[in-house]
Amino acid sequence: MSVPISPSPPAILLRVFLPFAAGYFLSYLYRTINAVLSPYLAAELHLDASALGLLTSVYFLTFAAFQLPLGILLDRFGPRRVEAVLLLFAAGGAVLFAVGHSATELLLGRALIGLGVSACLMASFKAFVLWFPAERLSVVNGWVLAAGGLGALVATAPVEMALKLTDWRGVFVGLAVLTLAVAALLVWVVPEREEEGDAAHRDGWSAQWRGMVGIFRSPVFWRIAPVAVLSQASFLAIQSLWAGPWLRDVSGLDAAAAAGMLFWIAAAMVAGFLSLGQLAYRLARWGIAPLTVATGGLAVFMLAQLAILVGWGPRLPLWVLFGFFGTSGMLSYAVLSQSFPSSLAGRVNTALNLLVFVAAFAMQWGMGAIINRWPAADGGYADWGYQLAFGVVLAGQFVTWLWLLVGSRRIGKTGRPGPDDR
Secondary structure, eight states: OOOOOOOHHHHHHIIIIHHHHHHHHHHHHHHHHHHHHHHHHHHHOOOOOOHHHHHHHHHHHHHTTTTTHHHHHHHHHHHHHHHHHHHHHHOOOOOOHOOSSSHHHHHHHHHHHHHHHTTTHHHHHHHHHHHOOOOGGGHHHHHHHHHHHHHHHHHTHHHHHHTTTTHHHHHHHHHHHHHHHHHHHHHTTTTHHHHHOOOOOSSSSSHHHHHHHHHHHHHHHHHHHHHHHHHHHHHHIIIIIHHHHHHHHTSSOOOHHHHHHHHHHHHHHHHHHHHHHHHHHHTTTTTTOHHHHHHHHHHHHHHHHHHHHOOOOOOHHHHHHHHHTTTGHHHHHHHTTTTOGGGGGGHEEEEEEEEHOOOOHHHHHHHHHHTTBBTTTTBOOHHHHHHHHHHHHHHHHHHHHHHHHHHHGGGGGGOOOOOOTT
């Protein structure tokens, strides 16, 4: 049984940050790997664009379905225990995905993976609220998001190279082993914080559910959430699947070149996670709110998508901008975490995450359904279908961005609501 301890700051980085970062690394690797594997899965299982979209996006559906109970479990039992148990489901899903021989078996495996990694980011955010000072949350959140970006990097050209040594089934067996190893790290390496053992059980289940309801009734939540949801869902839907087919069908790249481009998108995403969190922290000291940084970053993100859509400018720089500024919406998590008591941190983040991943599921599947309506003669899909699908999600982002701008004057410099807004 673990004993409450107070490790030094370097020990916190080693014993708290690194194990949770490893979990989110795996979560993002699982999330984005189908962008490279999609042609192999489609060929072996005879999947069209709609079926491929469903197979990949079911990860988001089960991920989202567990967010509300996850928030309560995190606040009640602590991030270390909850994430370690859930990762066992992810490992089982990876094994099922590796051995499955039908679309249904792979769908179930992918669903279990989504459930199993559903705590990786939210558990990290909850742990960081417990272990790090509030003014550093934007920075440390950016670090763990960058660890996820490294997972996205590994899911591109390195996976394509791994496929020369094994097949996609062997890749998933390896992922299952790594997932079990991270679960063991969380159990044996991460210390237990006193707040987990005391405050976690102070409130009953009904009181915790009332806290969740209060979050969804908060005006500031609904001022910030829509743009965070649409921007992040669009980024996830495109970066984790449809960027790969776009690069192959619209840009005419072969599989290796497309994987290389996906690598640079993921590298830009890592840089965005590291830079924007740090930038928000520095500018806040000069009176510029993190929400202002997020709003400006999302404007550039939308412009990059528009330029890709209409073919303005060189291909690589536009996709790099897409990857870098697509991370801007993640600043909303830190803003919302500081807008509510720390005892609600798990529930605030999972409430937002629920909406993000439901929207990501709908977008990724829906984009596949649109693209599927315009097959090309050479076996791919026509430019028009991709342009319509990408254009629809871009329009949704723009509407919610305007919604935030209209109400931004009601949110203070730290992103916290005024007295009439909670």
